[in-house]
Amino acid sequence: MRRLGWFTFCVxxxxxxxxxxxxxxxxxxxxxxxxxxxxAFTQRSGDVEKGRHALLHAPYVNCGTPERVFRELQxxxxxxxxxxxxxxxxxxxxxxxxxxxxVIGKTGIPVVSSNCLTCHGTVLFGELVIGLGxxxxxxxxxxxxxxxxxxxxxxxxxETAEWERFADRVAAIAPYIQLKTVGVNSANNLTAALIAHxxxxxxxxxxxxxxPLPPTDPPPVSVxxxxxxxxxxxxxxxxxxxxxxxxxxxxxxxxxxxxVSELNxxxxxxxxxxxxLASIEPPQYPFQIEKDLANSGQDVFETHCSACHGTYGDxxxxxxxxxxxxxxxxxxxxxxxxxxxxxxxxxxxxxxSWFGELSHAAPAKGYVxxxxxGIWATAPYLHNGSVPSIGLLLQSDQRPTRWRHLAAxxxxxxxxxxxxxxxxxxxxxQAEQDPNDTWVYDTTQAGYGNGGHxxxxxxxxxxxxxxxxxxxxx
Amino acid sequence: xQPFKFLLTLFAxxxxxxxxxxxxxxxxxxxxxxxNSANAxxxxxxxxxxxMELLNAPQAKEIAASFPTPTLPAAPQAFKPEPxxxxxxxxxxxxxxxxxxxxxRWIEQQFVRVALAAEANVxxxxxxxxxxxxxxxxxxxxxxxxxTLQAAERRALSLSDVTEESVFVRGVSxxxxxxxxxxxxxxxxxxxxxxxxxxxxxxxxxxxxTVIANAFTQFENGVGWVTHTYGQLPKLTGPVIIEExxxxxxxxxxxxxxxxxRRSGTGPVTVSAAQVDEGRETSLRDALWEEEAQKLxxxxxxxxxxxxxxxxxxxxxxxxxxxxNANDSPLGVQHGVLVKSLGNDESVYPGLxxxxxxx
Numbered sequence: 001m002r003r004l005g006w007f008t009f010c011v012x013x014x015x016x017x018x019x020x021x022x023x024x025x026x027x028x029x030x031x032x033x034x035x036x037x038x039x040a041f042t043q044r045s046g047d048v049e050k051g052r053h054a055l056l057h058a059p060y061v062n063c064g065t066p067e068r069v070f071r072e073l074q075x076x077x078x079x080x081x082x083x084x085x086x087x088x089x090x091x092x093x094x095x096x097x098x099x100x101x102x103v104i105g106k107t108g109i110p111v112v113s114s115n116c117l118t119c120h121g122t123v124l125f126g127e128l129v130i131g132l133g134x135x136x137x138x139x140x141x142x143x144x145x146x147x148x149x150x151x152x153x154x155x156x157x158x159e160t161a162e163w164e165r166f167a168d169r170v171a172a173i174a175p176y177i178q179l180k181t182v183g184v185n186s187a188n189n190l191t192a193a194l195i196a197h198x199x200x201x202x203x204x205x206x207x208x209x210x211x212p213l214p215p216t217d218p219p220p221v222s223v224x225x226x227x228x229x230x231x232x233x234x235x236x237x238x239x240x241x242x243x244x245x246x247x248x249x250x251x252x253x254x255x256x257x258x259x260v261s262e263l264n265x266x267x268x269x270x271x272x273x274x275x276x277l278a279s280i281e282p283p284q285y286p287f288q289i290e291k292d293l294a295n296s297g298q299d300v301f302e303t304h305c306s307a308c309h310g311t312y313g314d315x316x317x318x319x320x321x322x323x324x325x326x327x328x329x330x331x332x333x334x335x336x337x338x339x340x341x342x343x344x345x346x347x348x349x350x351x352x353s354w355f356g357e358l359s360h361a362a363p364a365k366g367y368v369x370x371x372x373x374g375i376w377a378t379a380p381y382l383h384n385g386s387v388p389s390i391g392l393l394l395q396s397d398q399r400p401t402r403w404r405h406l407a408a409x410x411x412x413x414x415x416x417x418x419x420x421x422x423x424x425x426x427x428x429x430q431a432e433q434d435p436n437d438t439w440v441y442d443t444t445q446a447g448y449g450n451g452g453h454x455x456x457x458x459x460x461x462x463x464x465x466x467x468x469x470x471x472x473x474x
Numbered sequence: 475x476q477p478f479k480f481l482l483t484l485f486a487x488x489x490x491x492x493x494x495x496x497x498x499x500x501x502x503x504x505x506x507x508x509x510n511s512a513n514a515x516x517x518x519x520x521x522x523x524x525x526m527e528l529l530n531a532p533q534a535k536e537i538a539a540s541f542p543t544p545t546l547p548a549a550p551q552a553f554k555p556e557p558x559x560x561x562x563x564x565x566x567x568x569x570x571x572x573x574x575x576x577x578x579r580w581i582e583q584q585f586v587r588v589a590l591a592a593e594a595n596v597x598x599x600x601x602x603x604x605x606x607x608x609x610x611x612x613x614x615x616x617x618x619x620x621x622t623l624q625a626a627e628r629r630a631l632s633l634s635d636v637t638e639e640s641v642f643v644r645g646v647s648x649x650x651x652x653x654x655x656x657x658x659x660x661x662x663x664x665x666x667x668x669x670x671x672x673x674x675x676x677x678x679x680x681x682x683x684t685v686i687a688n689a690f691t692q693f694e695n696g697v698g699w700v701t702h703t704y705g706q707l708p709k710l711t712g713p714v715i716i717e718e719x720x721x722x723x724x725x726x727x728x729x730x731x732x733x734x735x736r737r738s739g740t741g742p743v744t745v746s747a748a749q750v751d752e753g754r755e756t757s758l759r760d761a762l763w764e765e766e767a768q769k770l771x772x773x774x775x776x777x778x779x780x781x782x783x784x785x786x787x788x789x790x791x792x793x794x795x796x797x798x799n800a801n802d803s804p805l806g807v808q809h810g811v812l813v814k815s816l817g818n819d820e821s822v823y824p825g826l827x828x829x830x831x832x833x
Contacts, residue, residue: 142762145744148734151714160713164741171742174762 022243031347032339033242033364035324038233041243043278044271051276054269055116055130056089059103063166063256064113065150066159067102071095073150082123082409098128106165107158116252119185119223124283124377124410131280132377133223135385135423136409138182140438144174169205169255172197176214180448181441183405184220184385188236188334192346194254200353203260212345219334219447222385224370225378230278231310231371233320237383238338239368240347243359246274251355260354282374285472287418297470300463304455308369312474318371322364330367330382330452338363372474379422386443386450389422390471394456394464401450402428404439421468553650553657553676553687555636559704561684562587564641564648566661566670570696578696580615583661583668585641585648587634610643657689659700670698713737 023042054060064070074095083097092110093102099118105111122132147170154163173193177186196209221237235241241248250263250270257263302311310318325332337343343363350361367383381387392399406424407415417424428440443450456464556562566583612621634643641648651658655675661668676687684705691698716734735743745761 142744144742144762145734145746148714148736148742148744149716149732151736152712152716152734154712154714164713167741174742 029242029360029362031344031351031362033234033239033322033362035322035364035366038239038242038320038322038368040233040320043274044244044246046246046269046271046273046275048272048276048279050269051272051274051279055273055276056087056098057093057101058266058269058273059101059113060250060253060266060270060273061101061113061115061256062103062111062253062262063105063162063169064100064103064111065147065166066105066154066162067110067112068155069150069153069159069163070100070112072153082411085123085126085128087128105162107161109158109162111162111166113256119187120226122410125286125413126411129283129377131226131277132283132374133185133225135183135222135378135380136405136407137185138438139177139179139184139186140182142174142178144171147171166256168207169197172207172209173255175216177218178216179218179220180438180445181220182439183222183380183441184448185223186218187221187223188338189214189218191251191254192342194251195346195349198254198349198353200349203254203258203263203354205258211349212342214342214346215337217446219337220384221334222378222380222383225282225374226277227280227282227373228371229274229280231316231318231320231373232368234368236363237367238335238363239322240338240361240363241359242362245359246270247355247358249274263354282474283377285376286413287416287472289472290469293466293469294473295470297466297468300459300467301470304459305372305467309372312373319369322366322368324366328367328369328452329454331384331386331447331449333447333449334383335363335365335367339365372471375474376421376472380441381422382450382453384448386441386448388425388441389417389420390468391417391420391422391464393453394459394467396451396454396457399443399450400425400427401444402430402433402440402442404428404437404441419468421471553659553672553689553700553702554638554652555641556685556704557636560588560706562636562704563702565701565703566648566659566668566698567700568668568670568693568696568698570693577616582611582613582615583648584611584613585643586611587636587641610646670700672700676700676702 021040021042065073083099085098087098096102096112099115099121100112101115102110103113117128117130119134119137120132121128121130122134122136123129124132144167147167151163151167154160173190176189176193179186192214196211196213197206198204199206199210224237229235229245233239233242235245235248247267247270250257250266253263253266257266301309308319308321308323310316325335338346347361347363350356350359355361375390379389381390381393387393387399388403388405403425405415406426410423415424416422433440433442442448456467459467553564564585567581568583569578569580571578613619635641639650645664647662649660649662651660656673657671659670659672661670670691672689672691674689676689679686679688684703686701686703688699688701714734714736716732732744732746732748735741742762748755
């Protein structure tokens with residue numbers, strides 16, 4: 001009965017899901033979206049090659065550590081193996097980690113800033129996969145600690161001015177972006193903290209926040225892969241990123257861009273970056289696939305999953321729906337923060353600002369059922385990364401309460417569990433859990449829950465196995 | 475070993491409280507203090523009793539009994555204090571031969587004084603207020619025993635100071651009696667007195683802003699030398715000062731606490747802790763100091779250190795003002811710390827962090 005009800009619901013959503021495509025933002029739109037179908041929006045076109053170049057070179061984050069200081073720190077401490085992986089860039093970037101760009105700061109000296117790959121790039125089995133969310137990034141530490149210490153190496157007025165600008169802003173947002181577990185991301189809180197420090201009209205930085213600050217215990221999110229961008233009508237887990245995606249992406253520039261004119265400069269090439277992101281293809285599953293089993297798994301998928309997650313192959317279709325929280329029943333905290341009083345103030349600022357000219361923040365009380373292209377590579381699962389494998393996603397009563405990855409990164413194929421589709425992990429008992437071990441994912445923490453999405457529970461063991469095999473092909 | 479190289483080695487070593495990776499010419503490593511020296515390290519800066527006990531231990535008495543006190547008369551100048559210099563160090567060395575066993579013994583006694591320029595214009599609880607730090611360190615090359623005694627405090631508290639006639643740290647002093655190029659330096663400790671007599675003018679070498687003066691003498695059963703090094707501390711021009719504390723625990727692991735603060739007094743004060751075991755470093759938590767609440771955040775002002783032989787909670791107290799006297803503290807041991815810049819080769823500043831063992 002439960003499955004039948006869900007299936008019927010999904011069919012209805014699918015049938016209603018393909019509204020006429022919009023190309024303008026309706027300023028009268030409510031800040032809160034309804035669950036169900038997400039209308040399409042015409043995206044600005046862009047040049048894919050220019051977009052890739054801009055992503056890896058352009059000053060969309062134009063504050064950071066003075067280059068001389070950064071390179072001195074590199075000499076002292078070195079890059080880790082993954083950070084040093086080669087990526088095709090201009091010579092001025094030689095030796096810099098792939099997740100940083102060398103840009104010219106406001107004083108005219110070069111600074112090294114984080115680029116989008118800090119969160120949206122992963123060295124997978126020895127190769128950099130642009131667009132794959134970094135599920136091993138550590139945001140559990142206070143970023144001010146490292147930035148402040150770098151200040152000891154700063155020399156001269158220009159370096160000091162650049163460093164102070166960067167360090168002051170990091171200090172302002174740091175209390176709101178620290179997570180409990182390595183691997184998850186606090187991007188929602190980061191954006192909210194930046195908004196609190198930005199004037200809605202002029203976009204100047206406000207030392208004293210004039211908008212509500214987010215909770216200091218950020219809801220964790222698993223970073224979605226960029227290759228879904230081409231299919232999705234709205235960005236983010238709650239479908240809150242409506243309208244022009246290129247404009248929304250520039251929220252990443254809010255750390256440093258101090259005026260509307262600066263944002264407009266970045267906006268000139270933002271559609272190129274968006275075009276590049278939309279062109280990215282997911283990595284192919286690198287291990288063996290049992291084709292016959294995968295074929296039977298496709299039947300299982302199209303019977304039980306496609307209504308929400310779409311179909312794949314030669315004629316793919318993706319319904320673009322937000323599933324009500326009462327139905328999906330996964331951890332609600334992210335949604336509650338975004339759709340509560342704080343979320344309203346946040347959305348109001350966004351919609352009244354330069355961003356609202358082309359886009360609209362409108363979270364829904366539910367979660368988007370994402371497209372599943374390259375799903376094998378995006379472990380762990382659910383919006384908060386609370387379930388280590390697809391196998392466990394399909395068996396809700398088997399999910400570990402506390403668990404820890406066995407690997408520290410995604411570089412070793414031996415660390416990948418080809419049976420369950422996810423990174424190998426170990427369960428951690430409550431008694432043995434070290435509260436200081438930030439590698440333990442504790443699903444009893446607020447926002448870190450692993451419940452919900454129990455739709456796989458009623459599948460037979462054989463169906464689950466076939467389904468897993470099929471998912472390898474996406 | 476060439477005296478000059480030896481001097482540089484000591485100079486480098488003086489900036490470590492307890493366990494630096496300092497090598498001598500022979501490759502002799504000084505980075506593994508014994509249990510005794512570790513205890514001394516842990517207790518240094520307390521009321522001094524522990525160090526006195528150590529010096530009065532049978533081993534120390536044996537040294538005093540078996541090795542003759544140098545007695546050659548001499549008296550060069552230049553071993554007096556240099557009050558205009560922010561950094562100053564005396565190293566008194568004795569290499570003597572036992573009357574009983576013909577065994578040679580090499581002991582270094584070292585005083586270090588670092589004076590901090592007051593940051594009078596900085597309205598911050600973190601500003602330095604004319605803090606001075608003194609350290610006495612004794613190292614026995616044969617037994618690898620190291621004892622360290624430190625005091626970091628404002629001047630005129632009578633725990634440590636430099637005068638025209640002496641430099642002293644708690645119960646240990648070096649007294650100078652100079653006339654022309656001749657000088658007599660007497661090291662006074664509770665269990666023993668050593669006297670060095672020099673009758674030549676010291677040789678001076680200047681490296682950058684640092685002056686090194688040294689002289690050599692002979693005893694009846696050995697040789698002795700003194701080096702006096704002084705200079706200005708290089709100025710840190712960066713907006714942030716890094717401070718670091720290392721404490722050697724009884725099992726030879728180190729607890730390292732690092733603090734950063736902005737010279738301007740604005741911005742965050744960060745604190746982090748790490749456990750270091752034979753070069754392997756395990757980071758503990760990072761925290762920020764909340765001035766208004768007077769506590770570390772996001773975790774409480776407590777860092778628990780569990781070691782195989784020791785389990786205790788160390789509170790990292792970041793006082794509103796620099797603390798004064800170890801004996802003033804009813805809570806426990808006060809540790810003086812050496813504070814150094816990130817680069818470790820640019821500057822050295824003294825500071826103070828109090829560590830309170832759990833009661």
